[in-house]
Each structure stands twice: as structure tokens, then as C-alpha cells.
Amino acid sequence: MPCYAIEGVIPVVDPSAYVHPTAVLIGDVHVGPNCYVGPLASLRGDFGRIVLHAGANVQDNCVMHGFPQQDTVVEENGHIGHGAVLHSCIVRRDALVGMNAVVMDEAEVGEQAVVAACAFVPAGMRVAPRTLVAGVPAKLIRSLRDEEITWKLTGTQTYQDLTRRSLASLKEVQALTQAEPNRPRVQAPEVKSLIASKRG
Structure with missing residues (x-):
């Protein structure tokens, strides 16, 4: 992975974490145990400190x-969706920030809360625990149901599993020119979308 020191401060990555080779870590970055950092993510600790607690994931292009x-900071089991931007904020334990959402300075996303995809959480906003916020700017939509909290945790555990799978087998290769006969599928655990989960 591209990893850079600045003013002698070197990123720290726990050996049980997986950081994709195209992600960039700069300076005062701390990636904790069992974390996943996806392709093209940028964690810039060149001004303030960047911290991922155990089991957090920061997906591609974040x-x-x-x-x-x-x-x-992203606390334990925090889940940061594709393309999200976090700036001088804190995402509490078991919270989710959806795809392409933005969480601004000194905002706090409470424990087990969900920031919807494409939402904008303005500076200083406090998202209450176990609530859903959405919109630009983000507004409280409702409290989360137990099954939604469970669905989120299942998704996070899938990324923790991806950490282990990536450490064990992900490697750079040359693409094939055509698919081989009886092509195998990736052996990822099955995860239903929230909509599919509601259908039963």
C-alpha cells in the first residue's frame, strides 16, 4: 500500500487488518485490529489524527x-460505505455511514445510528444513537428497529470476514482473456439486502 510518513510520523496498521494496496495512508493514521480499508481509500493524517478502532471498515474511494x-475516528464495528467523506468527526460504535455520505467537522454519529446514502451531516450535528438520518442537510427520519440494527451488524461482520479472506488470498494477477469452463464463484457469505430481508 502507498504509506507515507510526514514529519517523522508513520502510519500504524495492526497485522490483523487489511489495507488494499491502492489505498493511501499518510502520517498519523491508526488502523486497528480486524479493520478493512478498501481500494483507493485515502486516510490523510497530515493535519489531525485518523483512527479506526477494531473491526471498522472504510470502503473504496472513502x-x-x-x-x-x-x-x-471510526469506533469499533463502524461501517463507512463506498465513497463517503469523514472530516474531523466521530462515528461511534456499530454506526453506519452510507455510500457517498459526508460527515463534517465536529459532528458525531451516535452508537448504532445510520446515516443514509448521499446524506450531508453538517458541522457540529449530533446524530442520536439508534436513529436514521437522511437528506441534505441530514434530518432525523426515525428510530431504528432491532432488525435493522441486526442487519447492519451482519454487513459489518461480512467486511470483517472480507478482511480475513483478503489477507489469505487476495493478490494481483493478469486478467484472463476469456472465462474458463465451469468458472467458480467467489465464496463470500450470503448477505441479504435490507429490502430482501423484509420480504422474508
Whole structure:
């Protein structure tokens, strides 16, 4: 992975974490145990500290950055969807930030809360635990149901499994020119979308 020190401060990655080779880590970055950092993610600890606690995932094309002397933190089992941007904020334990959402300076996403895809959480906003916010700017939609909390945790555990699968088998290769006969499928665990889960 491209990994850079700045002013002698070197990123720290736990050996049980997986950071994709195209992700970029700069400076004061701490990636904890069993974390997943996806392709083209940018974790820039060149101003403030960037911290991923155990089991968190930051998916492809995400950006984490912050102001000087301010931390940007994803707590245990935090789940940051594709293309999200986090800046000088904190995402509490078991919370989810949806795809292409933005969480701004000194905002806090509470435990087990969900920020909907494409939402904009403005500076200083407090998202209450176990709630759903959506929109631009983000507004409270409702409290989350137990089955939604369980669905989120299942998705996060899938990324923790992907961490282990990637450490064990992901490698750069040359593409085939055509699919081989009886082509195998990737052996990922089955996860239903929330809509499919509701249908039973």
C-alpha cells in the first residue's frame, strides 16, 4: 500500500487488518485490529489524527481527513460505505455511514445510528444513537428497529470476514482473456439486502 510518513510520523496498521494496496495512508493514521480499508481509500493524517478502532471498515474511494489537532475516528464495528467523506468527526460504535455520505467537522454519529446514502451531516450535528438520518442537510427520519440494527451488524461482520479472506488470498494477477469452463464463484457469505430481508 502507498504509506507515507510526514514529519517523522508513520502510519500504524495492526497485522490483523487489511489495507488494499491502492489505498493511501499518510502520517498519523491508526488502523486497528480486524479493520478493512478498501481500494483507493485515502486516510490523510497530515493535519489531525485518523483512527479506526477494531473491526471498522472504510470502503473504496472513502476519504478521512481533519483539521490540525482534531481526530477523525471510526469506533469499533463502524461501517463507512463506498465513497463517503469523514472530516474531523466521530462515528461511534456499530454506526453506519452510507455510500457517498459526508460527515463534517465536529459532528458525531451516535452508537448504532445510520446515516443514509448521499446524506450531508453538517458541522457540529449530533446524530442520536439508534436513529436514521437522511437528506441534505441530514434530518432525523426515525428510530431504528432491532432488525435493522441486526442487519447492519451482519454487513459489518461480512467486511470483517472480507478482511480475513483478503489477507489469505487476495493478490494481483493478469486478467484472463476469456472465462474458463465451469468458472467458480467467489465464496463470500450470503448477505441479504435490507429490502430482501423484509420480504422474508
